[in-house]
Amino acid sequence: MNKSQKIAQCFSPAAFIHDTEENYQANERLIVEQEIGGLTFFHSRHSAAANFEKRAETLDVSGTFEKLIQLINRYQRLSKIPLLISIDGEYGLAMRVEKTPQYPFAITLGALKKDAEKWVEEVGYRMGLDMRRSGIHLNLAPCADVNTNPNNPVIGYRSFGDQAEKVAKLAFAAYSGMKKAGIEACLKHFPGHGDTAVDSHLGLPILHKTKAELEAEELLPFQYGIDRGVEMIMVGHLAVPALTGGKDIPASISRELINDLLKGEMGFKGLVISDALNMKAVANLYPEPGELEWQAFHAGNDILCFSDHVKEGIEKIAQNASEEEVDSVFEKVMDLKKRLGVMESKQIEVPSFDWEIHSQLQKDLAENYVSVISGEINPSELQALAEAGKLGYREFFTQNQSIFSKQLKLNFVPVEQAEKFILAVFVPSHKPLNQFGMNQAELDEIKELADSKPCILVHFGNPLALKHFGKMEGFEAVMCGYQGFEEVQGVVTKLFS
Structure with a gap:
């Protein structure tokens, strides 16, 4: 293989499941003409742009899963060297594909009270099996970010929590579960995106901390993983001046951060993958097509994710990189493909999911994480109030009556007759935008009720x-x-009876 063909194996541009035929063909040309090494699947251009356009949620389009399998087969048929297929599925395929099993968010798993590492590994394993059976080799997850900034616009629910050691253990457990299922996973977003207040899809977050502070918090989960043999780490688009001689350079294109710190000081021997190169934190820095890709390669990234300028990127890297550098990265990528069985790529049939087993797992997990976090609940007192016609119930942010209210089986009375209230809140969005999707009028109503009655x-x-x-x-x-x-909702109902 020539130098350009070897470089092409580092590229994993975006593939959108819901797209135009013209765009599908453009991907086919990248496979045939540029001989790219992989593809990273997203739901649609609309959902991938949701962060840019500040939309809170994604578009629902039917038949996504069947279409994904169809496209994987279609693209694999054209590729001389089978493609490494990846997806960013932090809570399972469902993060990108409707009607597939959804697992709890990292913040939810962070609330597990018993045997958390065991359960998180099991979730990673089940998630990994879903992906492997669907023709996916790599999940760009889990987050090893420590969410110490409660106003973080982009991590939040994606982190296992705000304690570095807990995050380290649970991120590694999730990673281990996916590995056990036969897919690759990666810890992200090095050197740690948890204490930032800017969304790197939109601008460059800058982390003003000393190296000692970073080692005690942000870097700890990554070091924990490296010490236990983690084989892939994703580098984020955030600047950490204390680690780059005072410069506000994104980690993803910083040789000091990737080569000197991650691979040198921290001893990481695996593959480094860039965060999406279309994100505004880096995409706007280099207007010349291909320059960003070269900077990312030169900094030490082995896989370039979501590049918008594949052809120019390959050319730029070919001009600037030595044969030794290219060979070293090419061998790492090919070793990964062999290890994951990518080279034995076969036609994939649309798999079916065992929804009963999935539901049982959800129930077991919920029994472990649902918590009374303040005060006490006395079910027999609530029962007595309901029988006396003195218990009220209101639910907020629902379109239809919830399963919880149907299962409660308590007699509720109108507002003016009630002495006590159960207020059920179904938060519309897991993202902090617009108060998590909650309108102010209903929030005011909740506060008024809480001020007037227990x-x-x-x-x-x-x-x-x-x-x-x-x-x-x-x-x-x-x-x-x-x-x-x-x-x-079923587990919560039981705690009221």
Whole structure:
């Protein structure tokens, strides 16, 4: 193989499941003409742009899963060297593909009370099996970011928590589970995106911390993984001046950070993958097509994810990189492909999922993480109030009556007759944008009720949204369900009976 063909194996541009035929053909040309090494699948251009356009949620388009399998088969047929297929599925295929199993968010798993590492590994394993059976070799997850900034616009629910050691253990457990299922995974976003206040899809976050502070927090989960043999790390688009001689250079294109710190001081021997190169934190720095790709390669990235300028990138790297550099990276990528069985690529049939087994796992997990985080709940007292016609119930941010209210089987009375209230909140979005999708009028109503009568708040959603309800002491008790899964609502109902 010539130099350019070897370089092409580093490229994993975006492939959109819902796209135009013209765009599918453009990907086919990248496979045939540029001989790229892989593809990273996203739902649609609309959902990939959701961060740029500040939309909170994605578009629902039918038949996504079948289409994904079809496209993987179509693209693999054309590739001389089978493609490394990746997806960014932090909570399973469902992050990108409807009607596939969704697993709890990292923040939810961070709330597990018993045997957390064992359960998180099991979740990683199940997720990995779903992906492997669907023709995917690499999951760009889990996050090893320590979410110490509660106003972080881009990590939040994606992190296992705000304690570095806990994050280290759970991120490694999730990684190990995926490896056990036969796919590759990666810790991200090195050197740590948890204490930032800027979304790197939109601009460059800068982390003003000393090296000692970074080692005690941000870098700890990555070092923990490296010491235990993690084979892939994704580098994020954030600047850490303390590690780059005072310069505000994104980590993803910093040779000091990747080559000197990650591979040198921290002893990482595996593959480095860049975060998406179309993100505004880096994409705007180099207007000349191909220059960003060369900078990322030169900094020490082995796989270039979501490059918008593949042809020019290959050319630039070929002009600037030595044969030795190219050979070294090419061998790492080919070793990975062999290790994951990519080279034995076969036609994939659309797999079916065992929804009963999945539901049981969700139930087991919910029983372990659903928590009363403030005050106490006395079911027999609530039963007595309901029988006396003095218990009220309101739910917020739902379109239709919730499963929780149907299962409660308590007699509720109108607002004016109630002495006590159960307030169920179904947080509309897991992202902090626009108060997690909660409108102010309903938030005011919740606060007014809590001020006027004893209230039990039952929170189905990202716990970071609790700050919008005022002080927790304002409620008689607060129960956190973390997510609105059917199984979670069932587990919460039981705690009221």
